[in-house]
Amino acid sequence: MNKLDGKSLDIISQNVEKLKDLFPEVFSEDKINFEKLKEELGSFTDKENERYNFTWNGKQEAKRIAQTPSTGTLRPCKEDSKNWDTTQNLYIEGDNLEVLKLLQKSYHKKVKMIYIDPPYNTGKDFVYKDNFRDNIKNYMEQTGQIDSDGNRLSTNSDTNGRYHSDWLSMMYPRLKLARNLLKDNGVIFISIDEVEYSKLRSLCDEIFGETNHIADLVWQNKKGGGNDSKHIAVEHEYVLIYAKYEVKLHSFFEPYKPEYLKRYKEEDNTGLFFWDTFKRKSGKQYYSIECPDGTILENDELGNPISWLRSEDRFLEDKKIGDVRFFKTKDSWNIHFKQRLPEGKKPRSIFLEESILNSQGTTSDGSSELLNLFKKNIFQNPKPSSLIKHFMTFIVNKDELILDFFSGSGTTAHSVMNLNLDDNSNRKYICVQLPENLDDSLIKAIGPTKATIQSAIEFLEESQKPHFITEIGKERIRRAGDKIKEDNPDKDLSSLDIGFKVYKLDSSNIKEWDSDFDNLETSLLDAVDNIKSDRTSQDLLYEILLKYGLDLTLPIEEKTIEGKTVYNIGFGALVVCLDDNITIEVVEAIAEFIKEQVVYDEEKKKRHARVVFKDKSFADTNVKTNAIQVLKQFDIDEVVSI
Ligand SMILES: C[S@@+](CC[C@H](N)C(=O)[O-])C[C@H]1O[C@@H](n2cnc3c(N)ncnc32)[C@H](O)[C@@H]1O
Structure with a gap:
């Protein structure tokens, strides 16, 4: 019985395969002959020694980090979710680098629009520090989920000699991986202020390609005040827009305002x-x-x-x-x-606060939205949902997927619900957010941020929730969805999806997949029983979905066959049984069930179905060998164990 491959998508091998497809002649014994490749590329080879180059201290390491597969998994958390059985939205708690790696198989080229609002590196905000050796352990330490040597999240202060470099090293692998998730006609919007604007622009030119740059928008995020600024009171931020492939991106149009119509x-x-x-x-x-x-x-x-x-x-x-x-x-x-009526109105590059008809809101509108829902100021500088909603109207069709992997208070999720309400549609979101530990953040915070974090902690204490930003994000989305329904009693909103499925980043459920770099010897001994004792069948089931690259919102039918729990995904396309003591009668009954569900492919002479068991579930090796034979007799395509 084959073993299921436990790693997230191996990006280097994937690139090598693409290259093999294009230039089979440059490969010999599975290695690339670069001289031959140069010959194939003819006059496009750059022979100059000096060339334009954007680099920083740590860039090579950041590249390596982007290419290292994740050893983690996403564990379902039904208790924190809303409408688990029906929703198509995802809320994922974890470091976004690991999460993006884990999503590479299931969401490759599935996302129409990404919006992100990363830490601006103002010197007061947190910049997550990746660790090449064991990023999952590093994540547990940085979010205070396991003890560390005081190596928690830290502010990237501007006295740190590698201030910009550290920020660029954090952004590089995330953007690189995020690009893979975009559809070919997809687009990314990135909010930033002037501290990192010029560096981000160079970084994106490198990752997305200069030709895919669409525009840099100027958004007036505040008005008034600023007299204490030394020279100029800056009242705007930027939003950088890049396409995955500009040639494939449809023209942007803004919907018309009712006054215009x-x-x-x-x-x-x-x-x-x-x-x-x-x-x-x-x-x-x-x-x-x-x-x-x-x-x-x-x-x-x-x-x-x-x-x-x-x-x-x-x-x-x-x-x-x-x-x-x-x-x-x-x-x-x-x-x-x-x-x-022209096909649409062209969006303009400057969003001014004072143009009432066109106002996409300011930061203070973002704060009012949250105040309205919580009656307390519990998040510093959220974006107004109208701004992100406005971007979505340029391009995102009625059932497409939007990703935000620095989701903070959950504004993107709120915007998706609002836009779906406006045009009665079914866009879906994936929000990713670090369970940033607010107690740690409070120690380092200064000024108004300190008061906001204090309020957030008070709120979470009253609600008996752990002191993580993710608790604020989830509660905001829950409240925003309920409020939309409450505010629109006359509309039929039965198909408006206000739910979300919560998943949490953790180390793999399977010991061999979770290589412990520091402790290889015990890891090998542990492998005798390869499933971690604190993990459930549901945890394993969703890890299998991820490894097979299936959508995490797919409906799963749970059945009892011969007294064993069997999960049926995609009408027999994947059948998983994680119970112990599997007998040959159980295997036969599962095979019969698949036969009823999956039609026989006359041409390929098999049934396209996969069956997954736990390695240790079979009474002995005889049963295991017989199980493979039985499933073969039923022409079942693939049988694997974990
Ligand atoms: C500027 S805020 C985003 C605010 C959001 N647009 C809103 O309207 O609420 C950036 C967020 O990214 C989160 N973050 C920082 N590093 C992260 C990481 N490595 N993975 C996931 N989230 C991260 C921070 O905790 C913070 O909440």
Whole structure:
């Protein structure tokens, strides 16, 4: 029986496979001959010794970190979730680097839009420190989940000699992995202020490619105050936009405001329009037009030639299809044409606070939203949900997936629910957030941030919840969803998804998959019983889903077959039984069940189904060998054990 591969996607091997596909001739004994590769690339090879290069102290290490597969897993947490059985949304607690690695198989090219609002590296915010050797253990230490040598989350102060380098090293692997999750026509929006703007721009040019840069938006995030600034009171931030492949990205359009649409009162088969005057005060299109009674319109009352809005050819075409009308005035004729609603409005690069019609909110609107839900100020500088919602309207269709892997108070989730409410649709989100330990954060915080963290801790204490930011994020999404329903009693919101499934990052459930770098000898001894004693079947089940690259929101049917619990995923495509004492009768009954569910592929001569058992579940090796034979007789494609 084959063993299930326990590692998250190996990015280097994946790249090598892509290269093999393109240039099979440069591979010999599975190694790349770079001289041959250069020959294949001909004049595109750069022969200069000096070239433009963006680098920093630690870049090589950051690259290595991006390429190292994760040894962790995501454990389901139904207690913290909302509408577990029906929701398509995910809330994942953990360091986003490990989480992004774990999502590589299941969400490769599945995400339409990523929005992130990372720590701005102001010197007061936390910048997570990755550890190449054992990042899961490092994560447990940094979030205070296991003891460490005082190596908890630390602020990246601007007196640290590697201030920018550390931040870039943190961002590089995350952006690199996030790009893999974008659809080919996907896009990323990144909020940043002027501290790291220029570095982030260079970093993104490298990771996404300069040609995929769409624009840098300027968002007026606050107004007034700032008189204590030394030179200039800065009232804006940036939002960098990059496409995965610019050529594949659809044009951005902003939806029209109701005020704008008011003019377009008429409608025909082509769409909305209003009748507009064809004659213009000035222009370049001069020609004569014959009216229904033979009158020729060519010169105005003063004898000057009349200028028309459109070319003569276009006018004649429009007349033929009824898009032009003539009507008689007292002594002449007026001509009208159908002014049609353009496909969409082009978004502008500057979002000003004062333009009431276009306001996408300010940071203080973000704070008011949270205040409204919690009656307390419990998160410093959340984004307004209207801003992220506005970005989504440019591009995200009605059932697509949005990812935010620095989700903070959960604003992106709130924005997705609000937009789904507006256009009655079904966009889904994945929010990732570090369980940042607020007690630790409080010690290092200063100014208004200290008071906000203090309030958050008080709130969590009253609610008897652990002092983690993730508790704030989840509660915000729960409250925001309930409020949307409460505020709209007249709408049928039965299909609005206000739920979310919670998963938590942890070390693998399976001992061999969780290589303990410091303690290899005990790890090998432990492997005799390879499942960790504190893990449940549900934990194992979702780890199997991840390793197979399946969606974490897939419905799972739980059945009892011959007294054993069996999980049926995708109508027999994956059947998992994690109970002990598996007998041959159980295997036969499972095989019969698959036979009913999965049709026989005449061409391939098999049933496309996978069956997973625990390695230690079989009474003895005889039963195991027989089990493989039985499943073969039923033409089942793949049998593996963990
Ligand atoms: C600027 S805040 C995001 C605020 C969010 N846009 C909002 O509106 O609430 C950045 C968040 O990223 C989180 N964070 C920092 N490092 C992280 C990591 N390695 N993994 C996941 N989250 C992280 C921080 O805890 C913080 O809450």
